[in-house]
Amino acid sequence: MKRIESPKNERVKQWKKLLTKKGRDKTGLFLIEGFHLVEEAVKSGVHIEELIVAEHAIIPATWNIAHIPMTIVIDDVIKAISDTETPQGIAAVCKQLHWNIDHIQTALFIDAVQDPGNVGTIIRTADAAGIDVVVVGEGSADVYNAKVIRATQGSLFHFPVIKGDIGQWIARFQNKHIPIYGTSLQNGVDYRSVSPSSSFALIVGNEGSGVSDKWLQQTATNLYVPIYGKAESLNVAVATGILLYHLQKK
Amino acid sequence: MKRIESPKNERVKQWKKLLTKKGRDKTGLFLIEGFHLVEEAVKSGVHIEELIVAEHAIIPATWNIAHIPMTIVIDDVIKAISDTETPQGIAAVCKQLHWNIDHIQTALFIDAVQDPGNVGTIIRTADAAGIDVVVVGEGSADVYNAKVIRATQGSLFHFPVIKGDIGQWIARFQNKHIPIYGTSLQNGVDYRSVSPSSSFALIVGNEGSGVSDKWLQQTATNLYVPIYGKAESLNVAVATGILLYHLQKK
Numbered sequence: 347m348k349r350i351e352s353p354k355n356e357r358v359k360q361w362k363k364l365l366t367k368k369g370r371d372k373t374g375l376f377l378i379e380g381f382h383l384v385e386e387a388v389k390s391g392v393h394i395e396e397l398i399v400a401e402h403a404i405i406p407a408t409w410n411i412a413h414i415p416m417t418i419v420i421d422d423v424i425k426a427i428s429d430t431e432t433p434q435g436i437a438a439v440c441k442q443l444h445w446n447i448d449h450i451q452t453a454l455f456i457d458a459v460q461d462p463g464n465v466g467t468i469i470r471t472a473d474a475a476g477i478d479v480v481v482v483g484e485g486s487a488d489v490y491n492a493k494v495i496r497a498t499q500g501s502l503f504h505f506p507v508i509k510g511d512i513g514q515w516i517a518r519f520q521n522k523h524i525p526i527y528g529t530s531l532q533n534g535v536d537y538r539s540v541s542p543s544s545s546f547a548l549i550v551g552n553e554g555s556g557v558s559d560k561w562l563q564q565t566a567t568n569l570y571v572p573i574y575g576k577a578e579s580l581n582v583a584v585a586t587g588i589l590l591y592h593l594q595k596k
Numbered sequence: 597m598k599r600i601e602s603p604k605n606e607r608v609k610q611w612k613k614l615l616t617k618k619g620r621d622k623t624g625l626f627l628i629e630g631f632h633l634v635e636e637a638v639k640s641g642v643h644i645e646e647l648i649v650a651e652h653a654i655i656p657a658t659w660n661i662a663h664i665p666m667t668i669v670i671d672d673v674i675k676a677i678s679d680t681e682t683p684q685g686i687a688a689v690c691k692q693l694h695w696n697i698d699h700i701q702t703a704l705f706i707d708a709v710q711d712p713g714n715v716g717t718i719i720r721t722a723d724a725a726g727i728d729v730v731v732v733g734e735g736s737a738d739v740y741n742a743k744v745i746r747a748t749q750g751s752l753f754h755f756p757v758i759k760g761d762i763g764q765w766i767a768r769f770q771n772k773h774i775p776i777y778g779t780s781l782q783n784g785v786d787y788r789s790v791s792p793s794s795s796f797a798l799i800v801g802n803e804g805s806g807v808s809d810k811w812l813q814q815t816a817t818n819l820y821v822p823i824y825g826k827a828e829s830l831n832v833a834v835a836t837g838i839l840l841y842h843l844q845k846k
Contacts, residue, residue: 467831473827500827501826505825571724574844575722575725575751575755576754577720577724577755578749579724581747581833583831584834584837585837587831588838591838594824596822
């Protein structure tokens with residue numbers, strides 16, 4: 347078993363690159379840290395390239411990970427590759443996921459949602475609502491950002507999330523004659539005027555500016571969630587939950 | 597106008613105490629930082645005891661705040677009293693809010709929700725849904741925590757939020773014969789089996805353990821939001837949005 351005793355080790359430098367979008371895009375890998383997240387990845391069958399484990403860490407035998415290369419490191423190494431203040435002594439380098447996306451009937455398109463917590467919570471919500479796929483468009487927080495992954499609460503490991511071009515996905519759904527709903531406070535209709543259905547796509551957008559006009563112009567109908575109090579708007583993940591649970595016919 | 601040029605100044609020490617729940621409880625005050633939040637407080641008519649302003653800061657004349665005592669400080673003082681990494685050069689000491697809570701027909705009770713972002717987003721959601729009052733029970737993140745205030749997006753300044761005893765509030769609603777709904781994945785019914793109404797109370801609970809059993813035993817009906825995918829649960833603020841928008845008759 348390999349052993350690393352300095353945060354300046356060359357391997358540690360490679361791992362640290364996975365904390366950036368650039369480093370992840372280049373390698374097709376991502377890094378997760380923390381007992382619960384690594385456990386979720388193991389259980390979900392995510393391809394783990396290697397485990398990085400602090401000397402004091404305890405790994406349950408039930409994880410059944412004898413086949414995965416493991417490197418033992420000092421605590422300072424774990425700290426160097428973690429974005430949390432109290433890292434838990436276990437991290438993993440994983441392969442980014444790829445999904446077979448045939449026979450999609452329901453989809454959620456995320457347009458330029460910037461807060462990683464929001465993107466992660468939206469993915470978790472779409473998973474819970476039984477949606478077939480989430481497409482994360484340009485300008486959104488990176489799907490493999492550590493904060494996004496944590497906020498998905500494991501959904502990222504077992505639920506189809508795709509980085510994609512929203513324009514192409516709109517065309518794909520239009521070709522299949524599946525209705526696409528935008529969200530817009532300005533030119534929308536009350537979401538309750540639309541009937542639940544087993545096939546639709548919903549587009550949610552940026553925290554400040556909403557869904558881009560270029561997408562709103564291509565949708566059949568744009569929806570809004572009415573505001574009854576004095577709040578200016580709803581959090582985008584909360585609005586997504588309200589809309590998906592209304593639209594989804596189950 | 598007063599001027600403070602050291603973060604070690606005695607006044608700065610007093611302000612820093614307002615970053616803790618203890619300091620806030622003792623004084624009945626709270627501290628906000630950032631242009632947008634201070635603007636919201638000014639507009640909402642929150643009682644501002646004093647403004648703390650960096651030398652370079654610009655204040656719009658439309659704020660109309662000539663009557664509020666102002667202290668000019670160096671940037672290091674703003675940094676010392678802010679919990680954000682890039683403070684914006686303006687802060688305010690405000691009086692905690694008190695609300696007239698007669699004629700309440702709808703309420704949301706928050707039971708031990710620990711994440712400040714969740715508590716704030718739940719308050720914002722209840723405001724948007726047109727609920728009359730939010731009661732924040734023991735064990736929840738403090739309402740005047742800076743992260744809670746930011747996540748409410750201004751709702752805290754104009755919407756009735758009360759720190760209270762959930763048991764007393766359950767009794768109050770029972771006396772008025774208004775139905776109280778708990779939330780529970782174990783012994784609940786699908787939320788859609790309950791009809792919308794213009795008077796009800798909803799209890800939402802801790803991120804891990806949900807609503808306390810002692811409250812669930814006192815409710816008429818406990819509700820759950822069905823999970824159709826593989827996600828274990830919904831984020832508590834998202835679930836609150838789905839439930840309130842279903843329950844609320846508008």
